[in-house]
Amino acid sequence: MMTTADPRVVAYLQRLEEAASGLRAERRAELVAEIRDHISSRLADLGPPAAGEDPVERTLARLGEPEEIVAAAADDAGTEVAPERGFHPSPRTGPGGMEAAALVLLLLGGFVAGIGWIAGVVLLWMSARFTVAEKLLATLVWPFGLAAPVFFGGLIAVSGGPGCPTTVPSAGQSVGQCSAAAANPLGIALLVASILAPIVVAAVLWVRASRRAAKG
Amino acid sequence: MVPEPRTALPQLRRGVLEFCVLALLGDEERYAYDIVEELGAMDGLVTSEGTIYPLLSRLRRDELVATRWRESEQGPPRRYYRLTATGTRSLATFAEDWARFRDSVDQLVNPRGTP
Numbered sequence: 001m002m003t004t005a006d007p008r009v010v011a012y013l014q015r016l017e018e019a020a021s022g023l024r025a026e027r028r029a030e031l032v033a034e035i036r037d038h039i040s041s042r043l044a045d046l047g048p049p050a051a052g053e054d055p056v057e058r059t060l061a062r063l064g065e066p067e068e069i070v071a072a073a074a075d076d077a078g079t080e081v082a083p084e085r086g087f088h089p090s091p092r093t094g095p096g097g098m099e100a101a102a103l104v105l106l107l108l109g110g111f112v113a114g115i116g117w118i119a120g121v122v123l124l125w126m127s128a129r130f131t132v133a134e135k136l137l138a139t140l141v142w143p144f145g146l147a148a149p150v151f152f153g154g155l156i157a158v159s160g161g162p163g164c165p166t167t168v169p170s171a172g173q174s175v176g177q178c179s180a181a182a183a184n185p186l187g188i189a190l191l192v193a194s195i196l197a198p199i200v201v202a203a204v205l206w207v208r209a210s211r212r213a214a215k216g
Numbered sequence: 217m218v219p220e221p222r223t224a225l226p227q228l229r230r231g232v233l234e235f236c237v238l239a240l241l242g243d244e245e246r247y248a249y250d251i252v253e254e255l256g257a258m259d260g261l262v263t264s265e266g267t268i269y270p271l272l273s274r275l276r277r278d279e280l281v282a283t284r285w286r287e288s289e290q291g292p293p294r295r296y297y298r299l300t301a302t303g304t305r306s307l308a309t310f311a312e313d314w315a316r317f318r319d320s321v322d323q324l325v326n327p328r329g330t331p
Contacts, residue, residue, distance in 0.1 A: 027273070030273065031270065031273075034269045037248075037292070038248070038252065038266070038269070041249040042249070042253075044290070062256060062264075062265050063264060064265065064266045068266070068267060069267050069269070069270065072264075073270035073273075
């Protein structure tokens, strides 16, 4: 637009852009676009300059320093969740990404050479959204998560002797030749329970953290 | 060195300005420049007009105002702001709070009723 091509306007918007580098990209773009629109609207309103008047300078002076505008934007971000603004809910309604990552790694991280599970434990204990009891429970059921029962289930199946499937037999499958633990209904039940246990623990922790987040 | 006398104006502005924006919207739909223009013209309310834009976007995120884009005769489409139900309620609450607050402060600061 013609009116915003003035070098002082260009320099002003440049300063604004730089000052806003700490804001999220979309907020920065929006802010710069709004200020640019404002300048062109104001200059259009003021019309051609009369003698001794400088509409550009006046417009920019009334806008304030770019850093001041950005400070107001950053301020807002900081006060968004301030408790005294009681009339709207906090935008944060669920547990955060760290809690989600911790629970997923606890369940599945064991498959990544065990390291993933250890990372999950670290995240779990770093999180402020779980109680100590919950952290203990999630660490002990089970070390290495789902990898543990799957691994031991596989071992049992293999040790069942030749002809036994190396995977866990499903309910409808004939397991007649297998005489070891894998074929034993009690063994299967234990195996299924040991697979379900960490899933249930993770689900319970997620729900409890969510409820806590919704209240606070 | 003599310390500077204090002024409450920056804090007052900070606490009150967003409600002035809500009040300005009333039951009208307005675009940002128009809002900034009117607030900027009032004595003592705004020192830097540019700071109203972040304020408007916060009100939008907090769902006290809603916006929509409308074509304009001159130039690009403009974003128009209007109050939401929450915005209207917040404004009504503020109007009551403000009346009580102002009366109490007046009783202490201007006991004779004139400044």
